[in-house]
Amino acid sequence: MEELTKKQRAILDYMKAHVAEHTYWPSIRDIQAKFRFASTNAVFGHLQALERKGVLQRIPGAARAYKIVPEVLGDTSETVIRYEGPGDDAIQFESVKFAGSIAAGFPDYTESSGVLDSMQVPLSPSSRRRAPESFALRVRGDSMIDADINDGDTVIIEPGVPKHGDIVAALIDGETTLKRLIKQGAKVYLKAENQNYPDLIPTNSLTIQGIAKSVMKRI
Amino acid sequence: MEELTKKQRAILDYMKAHVAEHTYWPSIRDIQAKFRFASTNAVFGHLQALERKGVLQRIPGAARAYKIVPEVLGDTSETVIRYEGPGDDAIQFESVKFAGSIAAGFPDYTESSGVLDSMQVPLSPSSRRRAPESFALRVRGDSMIDADINDGDTVIIEPGVPKHGDIVAALIDGETTLKRLIKQGAKVYLKAENQNYPDLIPTNSLTIQGIAKSVMKRI
DNA sequence: ATGTTCTATGAAAACTTGTTCACTGTCAAG
DNA sequence: CTTGACAGTGAACAAGTTTTCATAGAACAT
Known part of the structure; x- marks a missing residue:
């Protein structure tokens, strides 16, 4: 599995978070706005890369339509642990x-x-x-x-x-x-x-x- | 909650099933094809009805973008008992x-x-x-x-x-x-x-x- | 009879969105 | 130095998609 660049990872995470929060995918222009790209083509390239690397599947011709391909994890070398919160998909709840x-x-x-x-x-x-x-x-x-x-x-x-x-x-x-x-x-x-x-x-x-x-x- | 017609229910179910299977929403044309409507406007009307009845939320202008409003289900059996709340010792809680x-x-x-x-x-x-x-x-x-x-x-x-x-x-x-x-x-x-x-x-x-x-x- | 609501057709308008093209800059490898 | 991969700009196009407009039959209550 080819490794994702930092930006590709960020975009993928954003897309997942967006779908988790809104139940629908972001458009290319949504992503463009989020990452302050000046051109939709910047996003387009990243999406192509994500698909080429096999972690994202685009549905040709369809708007806001993607599928996530679960990433395969390698299994050697020492463990690096990252700590992070729930991400943007978290939702605020009423209190009781x-x-x-x-x-x-x-x-x-x-x-x-x-x-x-x-x-x-x-x-x-x-x-x-x-x-x-x-x-x-x-x-x-x-x-x-x-x-x-x-x-x-x-x-x-x-x-x-x-x-x-x-x-x-x-x-x-x-x-x-x-x-x-x-x-x-x-x-x-x-x-x-x-x-x-x-x-x-x-x-x-x-x-x-x-x-x-x-x-x-x-x- | 206003009651849904049979067709509205069917369309809503189809949309839910579609999103469950594909992880993205169907377009109006997808629904039209599924139900063999001759016009997209037939679907459009039903979606309007679903939104008016409060079970579906459309995102204006966005493609394949909806939210489901969870339906509230009433549960009315009969019992001759008194009911009361927790009392004054109740405290409001922060949210998570x-x-x-x-x-x-x-x-x-x-x-x-x-x-x-x-x-x-x-x-x-x-x-x-x-x-x-x-x-x-x-x-x-x-x-x-x-x-x-x-x-x-x-x-x-x-x-x-x-x-x-x-x-x-x-x-x-x-x-x-x-x-x-x-x-x-x-x-x-x-x-x-x-x-x-x-x-x-x-x-x-x-x-x-x-x-x-x-x-x-x-x- | 008459109006209203619901459902549907058919076409078109208007907007959204994915996609392509031409071009630029950076950076590391050969 | 050159080459190629990578990342990005800017503009434009084509397709996808929602939305509006005009029209009409069926069911139903007034």
Whole structure:
């Protein structure tokens, strides 16, 4: 594989970033503007070079139409490590709220108040655009370990009407707890996902704060 | 959301499929040929309708340039429960960047509806206050399942110099991949956490985008 | 009946974009 | 010194592409 020049690499990266951000390719004149070329032909030459070197495929006659050919990497000599950020394809995101910690077990009053740290949390795919009420909670306790939600994890709660089987953040005895919602006819139960815990917690007065849609874990 | 006609839906699907297959959008004439219209204006009208109904965004004057507006899907079951938000202890959070899910440098259009959807991502506790370079990546593939990072998960990447054993986002062949970093003297390897994959991937040119600090999973 | 909306045709205008041509300068190898 | 590869300017052309204009039938409500 022939090596790319610095400018060719920059142009290729720009094109990738552009397509990642906008979902469509830049035109030759877009690239020209970005790199302050005085002529479209400068870009044209670079694109030809990129194609000749096999990393870019142009679609003849079509506008803003390219394909990326994955680069093959060599495998000898010593390793040179470069560090770089996500690039221009990064997109700014809306922010969400973090409501402190939640008890996934019996109410834990020993905790020295909610930490209420700042934290960023993800929205579920179905409501990425508009979920102004979404919030995050740190999990305390082990009542949901069978659902792979453990102490220290962060769950993302989103508003909505929970279905049977959803894991919900419910308000019980003034405490927010994380349990699976079980509907049996008109009756509603909360179920802990831990064999050591009582199976069902019957409720007649129940306040649902939202549905746990995602869980965030430290690696 | 106004409802789409059958033809509008078909055209929208075709456009999505085209972009998923070719990585660039179809021209109006491509669509015309596909649907055997006698006039480009038939397509033009449908595209106008799609934009008016809010599911497609056209870039005026630009060729093969569109954006998909993710459709919001309503979910209405019935339950007789009270719902309320997180309460006053909620705190507004800073926002982070989301770099999209990247396959060969491209976003993954095959996803249910998402084309570069917005998403919120959490920061690690160690860098909540100031991590302007942090970003998130959707995981594609199963090379890290032994580290409990699966296809569809979202990892939060933070900048920094990785230590031996860290899981890093590395740029290989123009793709961002998630692997465990192994240092052996001056040599550096990337290790997939999957028994079915080759153990070590030798590299000589390696670009590290950051260290995976957290993983986010859908429930 | 009448108007409106949706869908479509056919042609042309207007703009975007890729491509070509002629020419210049730089730099290293032969 | 010459040659050739590489990178760039400036202008123009040809094709691709979107967009507008004029027109018309079908479905449908008023």
